[in-house]
Amino acid sequence: MKAIEANIILQEKLSSFNNNIEKIKELFMETMIAGIVAIFIVITIALFAIAKVLNAQKLFVKGFFSFIIIVAAFGGLTYTFLGFDFKKQLHAEGNVAEEGDFPNETPFAVVGHDAVVSYFKSYPEAIDFAKHQGGQLPVYFRDHETIVWEKTSGIPARILQVPLILQLPELERGAEITSLAMMLNFSGENVHKLELAERVTKDHTPFAVEAETIFFGNPNDGFVGNVYSASSPGLGVHHQPIRKLAEIYLPEKIVDMTGASFEDILYPIHQGQPVWTIIHTQFKTLPGNAFQTWVTPTGEIEVTQYQHSVLITGYDEKNVYYNDPMSQEVNRPISINQFKAAWVQMGSQAISYSK
Numbered sequence: 001m002k003a004i005e006a007n008i009i010l011q012e013k014l015s016s017f018n019n020n021i022e023k024i025k026e027l028f029m030e031t032m033i034a035g036i037v038a039i040f041i042v043i044t045i046a047l048f049a050i051a052k053v054l055n056a057q058k059l060f061v062k063g064f065f066s067f068i069i070i071v072a073a074f075g076g077l078t079y080t081f082l083g084f085d086f087k088k089q090l091h092a093e094g095n096v097a098e099e100g101d102f103p104n105e106t107p108f109a110v111v112g113h114d115a116v117v118s119y120f121k122s123y124p125e126a127i128d129f130a131k132h133q134g135g136q137l138p139v140y141f142r143d144h145e146t147i148v149w150e151k152t153s154g155i156p157a158r159i160l161q162v163p164l165i166l167q168l169p170e171l172e173r174g175a176e177i178t179s180l181a182m183m184l185n186f187s188g189e190n191v192h193k194l195e196l197a198e199r200v201t202k203d204h205t206p207f208a209v210e211a212e213t214i215f216f217g218n219p220n221d222g223f224v225g226n227v228y229s230a231s232s233p234g235l236g237v238h239h240q241p242i243r244k245l246a247e248i249y250l251p252e253k254i255v256d257m258t259g260a261s262f263e264d265i266l267y268p269i270h271q272g273q274p275v276w277t278i279i280h281t282q283f284k285t286l287p288g289n290a291f292q293t294w295v296t297p298t299g300e301i302e303v304t305q306y307q308h309s310v311l312i313t314g315y316d317e318k319n320v321y322y323n324d325p326m327s328q329e330v331n332r333p334i335s336i337n338q339f340k341a342a343w344v345q346m347g348s349q350a351i352s353y354s355k
Contacts (some may be wrong), residue, residue, distance in 0.1 A: 159314030178325035218296035268352035
């Protein structure tokens with residue numbers, strides 16, 4: 001639990017740090033420009049004083065205005081031909097690309113009021129930037145037409161009719177896989193849960209206990225344990241391998257929203273796409289003793305055997321609605337606060353797709 005909460009705090013701090021860096025850059029540029037203007041004024045006054053002593057004021061005035069005209073013309077031409085690209089390079093958060101050619105490593109973009117395009121690696125980073133620009137700028141994904149977030153008000157309640165798929169009897173530990181199967185099938189992909197179970201990346205690290213220390217796989221790297229049976233040690237999988245698996249069926253359309261606020265991950269439902277999530281079965285804040293530390297090949301991780309996965313299908317003012325692969329009830333309602341508590345404690349993991 002501590003590791004999960006620490007990861008969330010780290011993401012928030014990194015986002016805040018990036019915003020502070022941008023503010024420092026802007027302040028530095030403004031200070032530098034002000035300094036140049038001040039130096040120019042001082043030099044102009046000094047030259048005018050010298051011209052006055054030499055009784056050459058008229059010549060100075062003519063030369064001064066000629067200089068101003070030349071500088072203005074040069075500045076205007078420079079801005080016309082180079083200014084936009086120069087500003088774009090100063091402000092872009094990731095690599096700079098032409099419109100319609102998003103860098104693969106920075107698939108999210110925000111187009112500012114001055115037409116400057118800023119690129120981001122993650123969904124929450126892009127949203128945070130958009131909100132700090134007044135909150136009226138949309139977030140684009142992989143092109144300049146596909147909007148995956150924008151500030152909205154008064155969104156009507158919406159519940160999607162997503163066909164329910166149960167994980168049992170074939171996948172005793174397959175909640176994450178089955179929830180993904182529901183999402184992909186609703187998107188139009190005809191894919192069976194057993195096919196997904198076969199193709200998901202596995203972490204084959206064997207389970208071992210030495211001096212009360214548990215050694216096992218990492219769900220961030222692959223599925224841990226036997227997806228078909230819960231009779232042996234295991235856990236499941238987190239959003240990273242699920243995203244990679246989903247991208248096989250919906251290439252360049254999978255939107256990983258992990259780390260965003262709960263309110264922001266509901267935007268896809270407004271557009272008609274359900275949201276895959278990791279939660280736990282208790283739907284409340286779990287105590288510390290509900291978690292255990294595993295030592296994995298890629299570091300320590302805090303896990304809980306209460307881990308579960310469901311597909312969010314709708315929301316209204318009070319409730320979230322979801323399909324649970326362990327329940328036969330379609331669009332199960334639960335209070336937003338209850339669901340949010342479980343979701344945040346499990347690392348704020350969420351995935352959807354763009355149209």
